[in-house]
Amino acid sequence: MENFIIIPFTVGLIYLTLVLIYRFVKWVRGLSKLDKLRLVQSFKIRRMLRSLKEVFYEGLLHRKIFRKNPVLGYMHMSLAFGWFLLIVLGHIEVMAARRSLLVPFYLPVFFRYFETGTTFFASGIFSFLMDFFLLIVLSGVALAMLKRFKKQLFGMKKTTRLKTGDRMALTSLWLIFPLRLLAEGMSAELYGNGSFLTSSVGHIIGSFSSESTNLVLWTAYSCALGFFFAALPNSRYMHIPTEVLLIFVRNAGIRLKKRNNTYTDIQVFSCSRCGLCLDNCQMAAAGINHAQSVYILKNIRNNNLTDEQLFNCLLCGKCEVDCPVGINTIDLRITQRIESTLQYNSSYNYLEDLPARKASTIYFAGCMTHLTPGIIASMKTLFHMAGENVWFMDEEKAPCCGRPLMLAGQHDAASKLIVNNTRKILGSGAKTLVVSCPICYKVFREDYELGNVEVLFHAEYISRLIREQIILPGKTTTRIVYHDPCELGRGMGMFEPPREVLRATGKVIPVKNEKQMAHCCGGSLGNLKISQQERAVLRNQAVKDYQQYLPDVLATACPLCKKTFARHRGIEVMDIAEIVVSSIRKSAEVVPVKASVKEEAFAEELV
Numbered sequence: 001m002e003n004f005i006i007i008p009f010t011v012g013l014i015y016l017t018l019v020l021i022y023r024f025v026k027w028v029r030g031l032s033k034l035d036k037l038r039l040v041q042s043f044k045i046r047r048m049l050r051s052l053k054e055v056f057y058e059g060l061l062h063r064k065i066f067r068k069n070p071v072l073g074y075m076h077m078s079l080a081f082g083w084f085l086l087i088v089l090g091h092i093e094v095m096a097a098r099r100s101l102l103v104p105f106y107l108p109v110f111f112r113y114f115e116t117g118t119t120f121f122a123s124g125i126f127s128f129l130m131d132f133f134l135l136i137v138l139s140g141v142a143l144a145m146l147k148r149f150k151k152q153l154f155g156m157k158k159t160t161r162l163k164t165g166d167r168m169a170l171t172s173l174w175l176i177f178p179l180r181l182l183a184e185g186m187s188a189e190l191y192g193n194g195s196f197l198t199s200s201v202g203h204i205i206g207s208f209s210s211e212s213t214n215l216v217l218w219t220a221y222s223c224a225l226g227f228f229f230a231a232l233p234n235s236r237y238m239h240i241p242t243e244v245l246l247i248f249v250r251n252a253g254i255r256l257k258k259r260n261n262t263y264t265d266i267q268v269f270s271c272s273r274c275g276l277c278l279d280n281c282q283m284a285a286a287g288i289n290h291a292q293s294v295y296i297l298k299n300i301r302n303n304n305l306t307d308e309q310l311f312n313c314l315l316c317g318k319c320e321v322d323c324p325v326g327i328n329t330i331d332l333r334i335t336q337r338i339e340s341t342l343q344y345n346s347s348y349n350y351l352e353d354l355p356a357r358k359a360s361t362i363y364f365a366g367c368m369t370h371l372t373p374g375i376i377a378s379m380k381t382l383f384h385m386a387g388e389n390v391w392f393m394d395e396e397k398a399p400c401c402g403r404p405l406m407l408a409g410q411h412d413a414a415s416k417l418i419v420n421n422t423r424k425i426l427g428s429g430a431k432t433l434v435v436s437c438p439i440c441y442k443v444f445r446e447d448y449e450l451g452n453v454e455v456l457f458h459a460e461y462i463s464r465l466i467r468e469q470i471i472l473p474g475k476t477t478t479r480i481v482y483h484d485p486c487e488l489g490r491g492m493g494m495f496e497p498p499r500e501v502l503r504a505t506g507k508v509i510p511v512k513n514e515k516q517m518a519h520c521c522g523g524s525l526g527n528l529k530i531s532q533q534e535r536a537v538l539r540n541q542a543v544k545d546y547q548q549y550l551p552d553v554l555a556t557a558c559p560l561c562k563k564t565f566a567r568h569r570g571i572e573v574m575d576i577a578e579i580v581v582s583s584i585r586k587s588a589e590v591v592p593v594k595a596s597v598k599e600e601a602f603a604e605e606l607v
């Protein structure tokens with residue numbers, strides 16, 4: 001009869017299990033044939049162990065959050081890992097007590113209610129450990145409550161807003177463990193089956209001890225559990241089971257597509273709304289506080305994403321670096337932009353099929369570089385010094401690389417440009433394609449199929465010329481702060497080649513916000529909603545930070561960053577190609593450098 005206390009827990013658990021089975025099956029069935037095959041092929045011991053290890057480190061220990069903020073990491077770990085240990089140890093305890101591997105599913109949860117005093121092998125140790133892990137989980141609950149009211153103590157500037165489903169789940173989650181403590185404390189007082197924590201609590205509430213109070217407390221505990229399980233699928237806590245699936249699917253090599261599919265859902269439901277992606281988003285400095293990734297993910301899930309939010313993002317990638325779950329916030333947003341602009345895709349049928357020119361090297365400057373002629377002039381100089389047979393492919397009448405259209409979600413239109421450009425590049429017979437714009441570089445590397453044509457960013461090309469002593473820049477004491485362009489640094493992982501080039505010309509000063517943590521200049525093509533004033537706020541914020549290091553020059557490797565920073569007027573801004581050419585000119589004027597024959601001839605022309 002007293003078994004009725006397990007009913008709320010059991011009903012909630014059955015509901016949760018059915019919803020999870022339904023969703024997981026739907027998500028996996030919705031993957032493309034190739035992705036399903038990838039998933040099946042990933043069920044090999046080594047890959048499975050890799051995924052399980054990741055589930056352990058990230059899903060239970062929350063290692064990435066720990067590295068960012070130990071207190072926040074402890075909070076997440078104590079709740080997830082502590083509860084996990086209570087479940088595992090609870091099962092082992094019941095198996096030891098019953099001397100059987102098969103035990104009723106509910107017994108580990110309500111063990112101290114049903115087992116009122118039996119002793120068995122190591123029962124004292126089990127009681128101690130169960131109390132200890134309960135204490136750890138309770139410390140996590142206390143920290144979670146504190147975080148809601150005092151987020152600054154956890155090093156966070158912002159936390160996310162809760163919707164009703166989340167509030168219900170959160171309230172029941174916060175109640176589960178205090179109720180468990182009270183229920184186990186009461187049983188410990190009545191039957192003496194507790195340890196240091198539950199027995200102490202039992203003594204404190206001993207004046208209320210009775211069988212009926214005990215029954216009420218255990219029933220309340222069961223209700224809190226059942227309620228949490230029932231609320232979980234429609235709350236942020238759905239991320240707990242979904243993240244496990246995400247890890248397996250991602251490790252199988254499955255990636256986001258240009259259109260929504262069920263992998264999009266898996267990513268969206270994996271967001272824990274931890275809010276870590278809010279802190280470093282520069283848009284807050286410009287007063288934009290509604291379009292950050294966590295809100296985009298939430299609104300995709302709730303089907304109420306607006307274009308205003310979707311297109312109001314610099315696509316700088318900082319949130320992707322900060323996300324402990326590894327959600328592809330940038331690709332996810334671009335996919336939503338593609339979905340949102342399907343009906344607007346332009347035709348581009350007018351593209352002329354201009355003939356390709358035969359050359360061993362192609363230079364594609366890109367629209368932004370055309371707006372910064374100093375970079376083009378420097379690149380021409382360097383090609384000339386290297387004696388390259390270069391075809392300046394987009395010097396006149398050539399289409400864009402396609403990336404800006406992609407950032408705007410115009411995927412079909414971008415594809416037409418890509419096909420047109422690809423035909424020309426392959427038709428030229430070139431072995432190398434050099435670009436001086438990171439936006440172009442990303443699309444040429446990721447979306448073009450150029451066979452054996454080597455795509456080089458100008459930093460790579462220039463550093464190769466320096467290493468091979470084809471050009472000899474003169475090293476000076478000029479203090480250089482290098483700004484990592486978002487698309488090149490976080491977007492393509494290229495941090496070293498530009499620095500290598502700059503080190504050959506001056507003193508590169510390391511700064512706090514660099515590489516993965518570099519600022520966005522504010523000029524991003526990715527944001528179609530931000531105003532010029534808001535862009536200026538972001539630019540000024542970045543410049544102010546760099547100015548602390550007293551640079552003689554702010555270097556960058558992107559025409560758009562250069563153009564954006566140049567508007568500030570309080571700092572000299574140069575592209576790395578311009579810096580190298582200027583340093584060659586200066587050293588040719590001052591020092592008789594040990595130049596190559598080609599370079600000597602060219603230096604004469606310059607002086």
Ligand code: SF4
Nearest residue numbers: 271273274275277323
């Ligand atoms: S996107 Fe990542 S960092 Fe942002 S709230 Fe979701 S899980 Fe946290």
Ligand code: SF4
Nearest residue numbers: 281313314316317319
């Ligand atoms: S990509 Fe950059 S601007 Fe956009 S939400 Fe993330 S951090 Fe903010």
Ligand code: SF4
Nearest residue numbers: 366367368437439440
């Ligand atoms: S990428 Fe490319 S096309 Fe193209 S701008 Fe740079 S910028 Fe324009």
